[in-house]
Amino acid sequence: MQLIIEAIGFGIATGAVIALGAVGFSVQFGISNILNITYGSLMTLAAYVGLLLIEHGVNAWLALVLGAAVVGVVSVVYHRALLAPLVRRGTRAIAMVIVTVSAGIILQYVIVSFAGPESHSYGEQSGSTLHLIGFTLSAGQVAIIVLTASLMLGLHLLLTRTTLGKAMRATSSNRTLARSCGISTDRVSDIAWFISGSLCGAAGVALAITTVSFDFSLGSLFLIPMIAAAVLGGIGQPYGAMLGGLIVGVSSELAAAVSNPNYKDVVAFMILIIMLLVRPRGLFGAAWSTRRLMEG
Amino acid sequence: MSGDAGTVILDVDRLEKHYGGVHAVDGVSFTVERGSITGLIGPNGAGKSTALAVIGGYVSPTAGRIHFDGADITGYPMHARARIGLVRTFQMARVFGNLTTIENLLVAVPRQRGESAAGILAGKRYWRGEERHLVENARALLDTFGMSTNADDPARTLSGGQKRAVEIMRALMMKPKLLLLDEPMAGLSPSLSRQLEDMLLRLAGDGLSLLLVEHELDTVDRLCGKVVVMAQGRVLSEGRMAELRLSREVQDAYVIG
Amino acid sequence: MAWEYYLVVMLVYLGTDLLAVWGLNLEFGVSGVANLAYIVVVAAGAYTFAICTLGPSSGNGGFQTYIGGFTLPFPVALLAGALAGAVVGTLIGVTGLKRLRQDYQAVAMLVVSLMVATVVSADTGFLNGSAGLALIPNPFVDLDPEVARWAYVGVVALCCLIGFLVLRRFTTGPIGRTLRAMRDDDTAASAAGKNVIGLRLVVQAVGGAFGGLSGALLAGFIGGWSPSAWVYIETLAFLSCVIVGGMGSDRGVSLGTLIIAVLLLQGVQFLPQISSSPGLSEDFGWIILGTSTIIFIWFRPQGVLPERRPRYLRKSSSQSPG
Numbered sequence: 061m062q063l064i065i066e067a068i069g070f071g072i073a074t075g076a077v078i079a080l081g082a083v084g085f086s087v088q089f090g091i092s093n094i095l096n097i098t099y100g101s102l103m104t105l106a107a108y109v110g111l112l113l114i115e116h117g118v119n120a121w122l123a124l125v126l127g128a129a130v131v132g133v134v135s136v137v138y139h140r141a142l143l144a145p146l147v148r149r150g151t152r153a154i155a156m157v158i159v160t161v162s163a164g165i166i167l168q169y170v171i172v173s174f175a176g177p178e179s180h181s182y183g184e185q186s187g188s189t190l191h192l193i194g195f196t197l198s199a200g201q202v203a204i205i206v207l208t209a210s211l212m213l214g215l216h217l218l219l220t221r222t223t224l225g226k227a228m229r230a231t232s233s234n235r236t237l238a239r240s241c242g243i244s245t246d247r248v249s250d251i252a253w254f255i256s257g258s259l260c261g262a263a264g265v266a267l268a269i270t271t272v273s274f275d276f277s278l279g280s281l282f283l284i285p286m287i288a289a290a291v292l293g294g295i296g297q298p299y300g301a302m303l304g305g306l307i308v309g310v311s312s313e314l315a316a317a318v319s320n321p322n323y324k325d326v327v328a329f330m331i332l333i334i335m336l337l338v339r340p341r342g343l344f345g346a347a348w349s350t351r352r353l354m355e356g
Numbered sequence: 357m358s359g360d361a362g363t364v365i366l367d368v369d370r371l372e373k374h375y376g377g378v379h380a381v382d383g384v385s386f387t388v389e390r391g392s393i394t395g396l397i398g399p400n401g402a403g404k405s406t407a408l409a410v411i412g413g414y415v416s417p418t419a420g421r422i423h424f425d426g427a428d429i430t431g432y433p434m435h436a437r438a439r440i441g442l443v444r445t446f447q448m449a450r451v452f453g454n455l456t457t458i459e460n461l462l463v464a465v466p467r468q469r470g471e472s473a474a475g476i477l478a479g480k481r482y483w484r485g486e487e488r489h490l491v492e493n494a495r496a497l498l499d500t501f502g503m504s505t506n507a508d509d510p511a512r513t514l515s516g517g518q519k520r521a522v523e524i525m526r527a528l529m530m531k532p533k534l535l536l537l538d539e540p541m542a543g544l545s546p547s548l549s550r551q552l553e554d555m556l557l558r559l560a561g562d563g564l565s566l567l568l569v570e571h572e573l574d575t576v577d578r579l580c581g582k583v584v585v586m587a588q589g590r591v592l593s594e595g596r597m598a599e600l601r602l603s604r605e606v607q608d609a610y611v612i613g
Numbered sequence: 614m615a616w617e618y619y620l621v622v623m624l625v626y627l628g629t630d631l632l633a634v635w636g637l638n639l640e641f642g643v644s645g646v647a648n649l650a651y652i653v654v655v656a657a658g659a660y661t662f663a664i665c666t667l668g669p670s671s672g673n674g675g676f677q678t679y680i681g682g683f684t685l686p687f688p689v690a691l692l693a694g695a696l697a698g699a700v701v702g703t704l705i706g707v708t709g710l711k712r713l714r715q716d717y718q719a720v721a722m723l724v725v726s727l728m729v730a731t732v733v734s735a736d737t738g739f740l741n742g743s744a745g746l747a748l749i750p751n752p753f754v755d756l757d758p759e760v761a762r763w764a765y766v767g768v769v770a771l772c773c774l775i776g777f778l779v780l781r782r783f784t785t786g787p788i789g790r791t792l793r794a795m796r797d798d799d800t801a802a803s804a805a806g807k808n809v810i811g812l813r814l815v816v817q818a819v820g821g822a823f824g825g826l827s828g829a830l831l832a833g834f835i836g837g838w839s840p841s842a843w844v845y846i847e848t849l850a851f852l853s854c855v856i857v858g859g860m861g862s863d864r865g866v867s868l869g870t871l872i873i874a875v876l877l878l879q880g881v882q883f884l885p886q887i888s889s890s891p892g893l894s895e896d897f898g899w900i901i902l903g904t905s906t907i908i909f910i911w912f913r914p915q916g917v918l919p920e921r922r923p924r925y926l927r928k929s930s931s932q933s934p935g
Contacts, residue, residue: 095716097723146911153716154647155910158852161649161723165846166903169896177896284724322735329728336721337711412804438806446804452797454861455790456922462787463794466806470787483787491925508924530806 067317068310069195075309076208077266081282082289082301082308083215084259088135090232090296091252093153094143097160100283101167102257103264106131107278108171110265111180120182120269121203128261135257136250138163144249164280172276179273204266211259212302218255219298228252232296284325285312288332294342304342307331365390365534365565366411366442371420373403373410380406382589384420388534388582393556393566395580395597397573399610402586404569405447405538411567412444412536413437425533439466441533445540449519453512457503457522460511461494462487464526490529497525500555516543524552534565541575553579573597585609621762625834627874628769629827634854634870635780635863636698636823641852642860642920643784644816645796647715649722649848650705651824653729656843657701658694658825659832663746665690666833677741687752691772691829698825699818706817710810726845734840745839749832769830776823777863783819784863792816793861846899853906859916868918876901 081103088096106127113123146159189198197205219225227248230238239245267282268274289308293300308328316324335342366388373381381403388394396404410417413434421430424442432440452460468490469475470483498504501521506514511522520540527535540556541549556579560566570576576583577597585592585600587609593600600606633655640646664681672682685693708725709718734743752768753761783789792812795802799809832838850873858869877898909916 095720097720142907142911151910151914153714154719155914157647157649157716157719158849158856159907159910161846161849162853162903162906165849166900166907169899169903172896173900284727287720287724320735322731325731326728329724329731332724333708333721333728336713336717337708340713340717414800414804434800434803435806435808438804444804446801450798450801450804452794452801454797454920454922455793456925458925459790459922460794463790463802464805468787468791471791475786476782476788479782480786487787495925505926508922508926510922526805 063317064314066196067313069197071310071313072195072306073197073201073205073270073309074313075306076205077263077270077305078282078285078289078309079302079305080208080211080259080266081263081286082293082305083212083298084256084263085286086290086293086295086298086301087228087232087252087256087259089290090298091228091249091256092139092143092147094147094156095160095287096143097157097283098138098164098167099160099260099286100279100281101164101171102131102135102260102279103267103282104168104171104276104279105134106261106264107268107274108175108180109261110268111175111182114182120265124207124262124265124269127265128258131261131264132254132258135260136253139253140250168276168280175276177276179275181273182268200269204270207262207266211262215255215259215298224248224251281325284332285309285328288328288335291332291335291340292342294344297342297344300342300344303344363389365425366567367423368407368411369421369423371407371410371422372418373406373415374418379589381410381417384586384589384591386584386591386594388565388567390565391560391563392581393560393568393579395576395583396567396569396586397571397576397583398586398592401588402609403589404586407586408444408536408538408567408569412442414444435466438530441531442536443527443530443532443534444536445523445527445538447538447542449516449523451511451514451519451522451526453510455511456508457511457514457518458491458494458498458507460522461497461525461529462490464529465490466530493529494525497528501525517545517548520544520552524555528559532564534567535559537566537568537570539569539571541570541572549575573601617759618762621766623874623878624766625769625830627870628766628773629831629834630851630854630870630874631773631867632776632823632827632830634851634858634866635776636820636827637848637851638855638861638863638866639780639783639792639823640816640820642855642862642866643789643796644792644813645799646706646709646813646816646820647719647722648702648705648709648817648820649719649852650726650729650845651820651851652843652845652847653705653726654698654702654821654824655828655831655847656729656733656838657821658698658828659838659842660740660746660828661697661825662690662694662829662832663749663838664740665693666750667746667748677744677746678738679741679746680739687833690833691826694829694832695822695826698828699822702817702819702821702824703814705821706814710813723845723848726848730840730843730845743840745837745841746832747837749836749838751836752833765834769834772826772830776826780823780863783816796861849906850902853902855916856914857905857909857916859918859920860914861920862916862918865916865918865920869916872917873902873905876905 085096085099088094109130110123110127113126114120146156189196219229227243230241230243231245231248235245264279267278285308289304290301292307293304308331312324312327315327364387368384368386371381371384384407396407398404409415411422413432417430421428429437452463455463468483469486475483498507503518503521506518514522540552544552553575556566568580580597582594583597583600584594585606592609593603593605637651640648664679665683665685666687667682668684669682670677670679705725709722733740736742740746751761753764756764791807795807795809795812803809854869854873855866857872858867859865
């Protein structure tokens with residue numbers, strides 16, 4: 061029983077990072093209707109940028125902010141320079157997936173060329189362990205949970221209280237209509253990609269902080285759980301992604317605790333496949349979003 | 357059961373299609389007589405295109421039955437309907453973009469010898485004869501529609517009107533008994549529209565039945581014998597266009613929508 | 614003579630790559646089925662070949678555990694590999710039947726690929742887990758090594774010849790036309806009386822057979838097969854050949870395979886030494902693959918040798934050049 065509770069605690073910590081990444085992924089899909097598979101490698105990039113900074117004495121949390129910012133900028137440039145023009149020329153959705161997967165592969169192996177294939181570590185970042193409500197979590201994990209919660213709150217406020225946020229939601233739901241209402245959809249896209257790219261970067265560094273060691277496959281390993289979380293919650297819906305992240309995180313840890321730990325990832329895979337086949341719009345996707353997912 | 361299977365080619369019986377809480381089609385019943393051109397009109401949102409989509413097999417109905425040529429086809433998938441002669445065209449002309457114009461026609465014939473397992477295994481000798489025959493038919497159609505010179509052009513390079521013509525030619529290659537047309541004149545120039553109208557009248561004269569969704573009421577008047585008026589998912593009225601024009605009910609429906 | 618060995622390796626890899634690319638092109642280039650889990654059918658063929666030709670798992674000191682171990686002759690094992698590819702291909706096809714957006718389906722396929730690899734790696738009793746299978750017997754082990762090598766090249770060449778003839782039956786003529794129509798617009802194809810679901814399954818079975826044969830031939834040549842040989846990104850390597858060469862064109866994708874093979878070999882040699890990492894050439898190979906794919910999608914999505922449709926106007930032959 062103690063094992064279960066600890067697994068849940070662990071699941072919340074993992075789930076927080078998954079939620080962080082899933083929200084960014086979801087926002088990108090919402091704004092540009094692109095499944096950006098490069099997202100995984102971008103997280104890896106952030107982790108290595110963070111590594112570089114930490115090795116030069118920068119504090120881990122500052123490294124997270126800087127890593128997030130770097131990937132935020134890279135994401136905007138990536139979207140503007142490669143993805144948006146391709147979409148404008150009428151490139152089909154399947155070709156866009158092939159492009160983002162290929163770009164992810166390129167980025168991943170460029171990182172390997174420079175940083176080598178061996179594992180790296182941020183070193184002892186965890187600090188003291190805390191016992192809360194029966195959960196045993198490290199200070200680092202708790203900090204990540206707090207960070208994620210604050211970022212989610214910040215995003216929520218942005219989306220609901222600011223003009224920019226409303227513009228983002230409008231562009232997400234109907235780009236042409238938004239444009240005819242005078243919204244500068246290109247500028248909104250840029251900002252959305254920066255924000256979601258930053259979330260991607262933050263997730264990447266957070267992953268590196270919470271794992272003992274990591275290598276160039278860090279991003280691609282966690283991308284699937286994040287996509288699973290995003291789809292579970294209803295792709296394009298940031299709030300759904302948050303909840304989805306928790307569900308995926310906790311269920312994965314529970315499955316690992318109860319049965320073979322090797323099958324931890326399989327839980328996320330199964331969730332994603334089942335959702336796509338049974339209920340593509342996710343738990344909270346509105347009926348209109350189903351149209352985006354069905355043939356079209 | 358309704359109607360005499362001999363004179364009625366399509367029998368739509370209390371058809372319903374619900375999308376969540378929206379009743380796009382809410383109990384629609386009408387018939388199409390053999391060799392006639394029947395019109396389906398109504399204001400925007402009346403459910404005409406949805407009804408046509410259900411009849412064509414693109415979406416399955418929530419309730420109701422469809423009888424075609426004496427058989428209950430309610431459960432038939434789209435390709436099965438096409439094979440028994442119930443053929444539809446689409447609102448936005450859909451062509452096979454990377455195939456040539458003539459190939460768009462050749463591909464439309466169902467159950468070709470070359471498509472069967474025997475045909476694939478046996479090779480060219482097995483289907484060569486049928487293929488020659490198909491090419492002749494396709495060539496003849498292209499001549500009729502004046503598109504012989506475009507035979508080898510990739511279909512994606514054709515203009516909107518030409519794509520519409522290809523769609524109709526493709527439907528004709530299938531030797532249909534009933535053709536479902538969803539706004540066939542949309543996007544066509546007035547002269548092309550008249551040409552298409554003449555063609556449709558000629559085809560009906562040869563025994564082809566047509567069910568036509570159309571907004572241009574003058575076109576409907578010229579082409580259609582019986583006209584069914586839909587509003588808010590239901591059949592409001594049916595009769596000849598001239599009579600319907602005078603009907604208060606129909607006028608109101610168009611104003612209120 | 615080292616170059617002779619090198620040539621043999623190149624030819625065997627080229628031959629097996631061609632078979633796999635032909636199969637993927639049939640599925641994706643001709644029929645529009647975005648099967649991004651294609652590498653799984655290759656793996657299915659390879660593993661099936663292995664468990665057919667190996668003896669029982671208790672043999673050789675029992676250091677590897679796996680199902681099967683039938684010690685079947687080489688040709689039978691090859692056929693079994695092709696059949697396994699067909700079966701697995703059809704199973705994958707069944708998961709893709711729901712009418713989803715193509716990009717969603719593609720991502721689902723990638724996930725399937727990753728998931729199968731994870732499960733196979735984790736279960737040590739099924740196919741010896743992440744270590745994979747080794748000591749797969751070579752059919753020509755009794756011959757002089759150089760002769761044995763070239764005999765294998767002969768086998769691969771024969772399989773390619775037969776494979777190509779079978780392939781043409783599907784990519785040309787009326788069926789080729791119908792599959793391309795399904796690719797261009799599957800709804801319109803249904804409206805034209807084509808049973809799209811049935812066609813998709815058939816195509817994934819045939820494409821799967823090609824992939825399975827490819828995997829079987831490779832496993833027999835290398836003598837081993839492990840999960841590292843079929844990571845999910847391997848499908849992208851084949852996809853690259855299809856896109857660069859010319860989607861939908863048998864000739865095109867064959868040329869594409871040759872181009873990619875040459876690029877990977879030659880391009881790596883011109884690379885300046887960034888680091889002393891021994892795996893660098895392989896890493897750079899992936900960078901080349903990814904970049905080629907994106908460059909072609911951007912500048913020339915129809916590929917080097919685009920698909921050509923037969924002409925009817927001048928009463929010339931109706932033989933499709935495909």
